[in-house]
Amino acid sequence: MDFPLTSAASPHLVVLGSTGSTNADLLAAVDEPHLATWATLDQSAGRGRLDRRWVTAPGRSLAASVLLHRGDLPTEALGWVPLLAGVAMRASVRRVVxxxxxxxxxxxxxxxxxxxxxxxxxxxxxxxxxxxxxxGVNLTVPADQLPTPTATSLGLHGASGSALDLADAVLSSWVADLGRLVGDLTAAGGDATASGALDAVREACATLGRRVRVELPGGAVLVGEAVDVDEAGRLVVRSATTGGTTAVASGDVTHLRYE
Structure with missing residues (x-):
């Protein structure tokens, strides 16, 4: 498989015919440079957040992983990396659809x-x-093959081209934007406000202003309105019962579509 756009964006690209998990592969790899990228259209043992299994349709979904050397990024700023990965992927998807x-x-x-x-x-x-x-990106998965009723794919929103072409387009811009955003955060000494990371996440986040249900670590449940993302990247939720606010560092968030 040929990923010419991503080859230009990453200093080392590995494209696998199939694998269990690109994250596991890249975590185990040695001497990989910053922004090294491993990708496949056939991943069989991917994991999502909270150790959930991430199922991808062979030949119709992209699984890819990028290595980011920490450099001078402070430990307390590491929590911004996944948030910025989301910002970068949002921009990439918007370019395609x-x-x-x-x-x-x-x-x-x-x-x-x-x-x-x-x-x-x-x-x-x-x-x-x-x-x-x-x-993990759903590329050309038809509606009747999506893993859940709340999933979708790029093809269902007007993205044209083969799965391979879409994968290369999405991955190349994601790698480039992710490298730039994390570079800006590092250059700012991990300061999310000075680097623009906080504003970027707030602007992209549809959770803000929504009524949400948050399953917290340990089993507690918080229901209320998501009112902010704070300077540590935590979701600030105003409780529907007490009116007080809680800053959530991790948890399973559901957007409540019906009151």
Whole structure:
């Protein structure tokens, strides 16, 4: 498989005919440069957030991972990497489908028309020297083969071309934008406000202003309105019962479509 656009955006591109997980492959690889990219159209054992299985349709979905060397990025700023990955993927999807209604569901699910087209997972290497960010994008999956009723694909929103061409277009711009955004954050010493990361996430995030249900670690549930993303990247939720606010660092967020 040929990915000419991505070959120009990444210093080292590995395209696999099939694999269990591009994230696992890249985490285990040695001597890979910053922005090294591994990709496939046939991933069988991908994982999403909260260790959920990420199922991709062979030949119709992209699974890809990018290696980001930390460099001088402070530990406290690492939580911004998956958020910026979502911002970068949102921009990439918008270029392909040409739709204004491409948004993020906090922290980093990319949606078109409110339905999920891409999931992202960031994993820190055991020695904390680098982060691997994985993406799963539904490219040409028809409606009757989507994994859930709230999923969608690029093809269902007017993206034209083969799965391979769409994969190259999406991946190349994602790698370039992700490298730029993380570079800006690093140059700002991890300051999300100074680098523009905070404004970019707030602008992209459709969760803000929505009534949400958040399943918190440990099993507690928070229902209320998502009112902000704070300077640490946490989702700030105003409780529907107490009126108080809680800053959520991790949790499973559902947009409540009906009151």
């Amino acid at each position: 040409g739709a204004a209604d491409v948004t993020l569901k906090w922290p980093n699910d990319v949606q078109v028309g409110g339905d999920k087209v891409c999931g992202l997972l960031a994993e820190l290497r055991p020695d904390a020297s680098a982060v691997v960010v994985g993406a």
